Amino acid sequence: MEKLLIVDDSEDIRKQMKWGLAKDYDVSLAANREEAVAFVRKHRPRVVTLDLGLPPDADGTSEGFLTLEEILRLEPTTKVIVVTGNDERESALRAVRTGAYDFYRKPIEIAELKVVISRAFHIQAIEVENRRLQIAVENKTSQFGGIIGQCxxxxxxxxxxxxxxxxxxxxxxxxxxxxxxxxxxxxxxxxxxxxxxxxxxxxxxxxxxxxxxxxxxxxxxxxxxxxxxxxxxxxxxxxxxxxxxxxxxxxxxxxxxxxxxxxxxxxxxxxxxxxxxxxxxxxxxxxxxxxxxxxxxxxxxxxxxxxxxxxxxxxPPLRERGNDILLLANLFLRRFSEGHNKKIKGFAPATIEQLLAFDWPGNVRELENRVQRAVIMGDSAFLEPSDLGFESKTAATASEAAATAMTAMTVPANITLKEARDRVERDLITNVLHEQDGNIAKASQVLGVSRPTLYDLMKKHGMEQ
Ligand SMILES: Nc1ncnc2c1ncn2[C@@H]1O[C@H](COP(=O)(O)OP(=O)(O)OP(=O)(O)O)[C@@H](O)[C@H]1O
Ligand SMILES: [Mg+2]
Missing domain, CATH: 3.40.50.300 (P-loop containing nucleotide triphosphate hydrolases)
Known part of the structure; x- marks a missing residue:
């Protein structure tokens, strides 16, 4: 089973979460920063849930932020899901800008939290795989004067x-x-x-x-x-x-x-x-x-x-190169963040979707320019669509999640982008419907689409109601 670390100062919540998640994960608990950091150092969990209100600042967020930063410094690939009270929207957003993967607002609904956690594991695996690929590709293509490409x-x-x-x-x-x-x-x-x-x-x-x-x-x-x-x-x-x-x-x-x-x-x-x-x-x-x-x-x-x-x-034009777009985007991101001494970790899921969907009339040069501009202008850990000059969307939608999952499909791209997207969309909807016992209202909430939209999507994919 996958290791999952839960950091919370309330014993009740720790118990509740462990009880709800122990079936699916190898759950460990920490009540404060020292315990959390010690665990991360030793076991390198891929996903952590973190309550921001930790002692000695149980009513504020300072200790939570310190913990977040230390975890990410120790293990930059770990996905930290920040769990916050209802009135802490600002801190939640700040946490995401600092490098948290996502936030979840109390009260805790285990079924819902499970979806967020399983997505985090999924994304973490994709990112690690992508990084491995990136290095492999860059090594291989260095003999071709730095031309990057895999399609x-x-x-x-x-x-x-x-x-x-x-x-x-x-x-x-x-x-x-x-x-x-x-x-x-x-x-x-x-x-x-x-x-x-x-x-x-x-x-x-x-x-x-x-x-x-x-x-x-x-x-x-x-x-x-x-x-x-x-x-x-x-x-x-x-x-x-x-x-x-x-x-x-x-x-x-x-x-x-x-x-x-x-x-x-x-x-x-x-x-x-x-x-x-x-x-x-x-x-x-x-x-x-x-x-x-x-x-x-x-x-x-x-x-x-x-x-x-x-x-x-x-x-070929860039728009026809599939996942090469992300390989190139990451290459430029790394090159420019080193040049400008910025600590940017990657692209937000919505940005990845737009990178893949954009038409790129100016091809690789345009991608290079947009990433450079984003590195100079952006100040979140994961670059937002607006940093690259794209229109930004706020809510996480099904197609966004699908696009994120797309990055998983890196190389076996003998299918078109549209086919891949459809496939991921269909799988995601099937999974969420299954998790929600076929409850359309709940599933549409989790997927971030309206009920009519979900019905349309199900019809499009020929799913039974
Ligand atoms: N596959 C690639 N991998 C890495 N960098 C690339 C790749 N393709 C293009 N670039 C970069 O994109 C920029 C544009 O490339 P280049 O000048 O070779 O394009 P071009 O086809 O000659 O364009 P134009 O028709 O406008 O002259 C350069 O900075 C180049 O280094
Ligand atoms: Mg030229």
Whole structure:
């Protein structure tokens, strides 16, 4: 049986709780901070219930808060459920901001408390598992220049990078803005035999057309007004290394011809020069425009496409990467909280739901920015939706709980997000109905939805009433 620690200064309540919970848990009792801390140090329980009014401050909360902090310092993964009197809403919220998992208001209804406790065990297991996974993923992907991903599409991306890196074939990377195209280009370079040589990026969309040619191919002295000295272009700088042509779809047609010649003959001419200069550079290109359409419309040469896209790597939009969203969110959270010296423990359940449901038009870059902003602005232990610039919802709803449970389904994601969500929703409703002996009114209360909503959900999942 799972170890559960109950901390309360009232002997009656300790007895009542032990009596009610001993069937399901290996219950231990503590009457004050010293006993509680000693138990946690020795037995590391995964879940603790904590009364805030402990002696010598039985009428206040100071001793309770000290206990909470010490428990979390000893065992940060422990879920502490704060049990409070009816008029202590403020302290309850403060406790959650301090890092308590949840609060429960007296009078104690064992059946109800059981649901809260069993959820806490469930969430604790998910979090520990996620942390383990996170570390495994980060170790594994550190060889890919820090590209994080576990979903099948990203596995495919890694496999392709590995295969092409040691060759010299041109690679064409596609994907929406912020999906990691530059990161992939760098990974290809880092994993190649050219890794000690330069990686030279050039953004074809950011430079005015008349400056782009000398930027790419260099110019001889006196090639144009202002060309006082000979200057090398990016292509030449990439000699023996890798040339990254970012936003290649923006390349003007005239330069497309010149680039094509370089790819075919491995020589360039500087602007104002006549000499053919041999250059050995591996070319990786990227675009976030629909290149097939650009070819159809005549703004991108088909022959250049076939030359640059011997291999294509497509990066899926973030919204299609399932649990990778949480892996990335946690990575950025850790990175930024270290940077800003903040002690943030994670994301609140409602935030996790919104992270998974959001559309992410700006993809990984947007996620990175939102988490950074949240780390700077947020001041609760678990970041709230509003910290990330999402609309916040207050009540814990069935779908929120479902989303939290979602994090459990980490990798075996060969099902879609919607299927997973439906499955968790159905299981949760079944469990709660069972626990409440089929009492719809009680079940809807526990699930935090209205009765009509629960009826609708049951109908949706084809459940008998
Ligand atoms: N899978 C990933 N793991 C970790 N970090 C990532 C991942 N994908 C992207 N990033 C980070 O997200 C940011 C955007 O990535 P990057 O610049 O490579 O995107 P891009 O596709 O080139 O975007 P754009 O089309 O806007 O140029 C970078 O800070 C990058 O480090
Ligand atoms: Mg880019």
């Amino acid at each position: 099948p599409q990203m596995e495919q991306v890694f496999a392709t990078i590995k295969k092409v890196a040691s060759t010299d074939v041109p690679v064409f990377v596609t994907g929406e803005s912020g999906t990691g195209k530059e990161l992939v280009a760098k990974a290809i370079h880092t994993l190649s035999l050219r890794k000690e040589k330069p990686f030279i990026p050039i953004n074809c969309g950011a430079i005015p057309e008349n400056l782009l040619e000398p930027e790419l191919f260099g110019h001889e002295k006196g090639a144009f007004t202002g060309a006082h000295v000979r200057s090398l272009g990016k292509v030449e700088y990439a000699h023996h290394g890798t040339l990254f042509l970012d936003e290649i779809g923006e390349l003007p047609l005239g330069l497309q011809v010149k680039l094509l010649r370089f790819l075919q003959e491995k020589v360039i001419q500087r602007v104002g020069g006549r000499e053919d200069i041999p250059v050995d550079a591996r070319v990786v290109s990227a675009t976030n425009v629909d290149i097939a359409k650009a070819i159809q419309e005549g703004s991108f040469r088909e022959d250049l496409f076939y030359r640059t896209a011997v291999i294509t790597i497509h990066l």
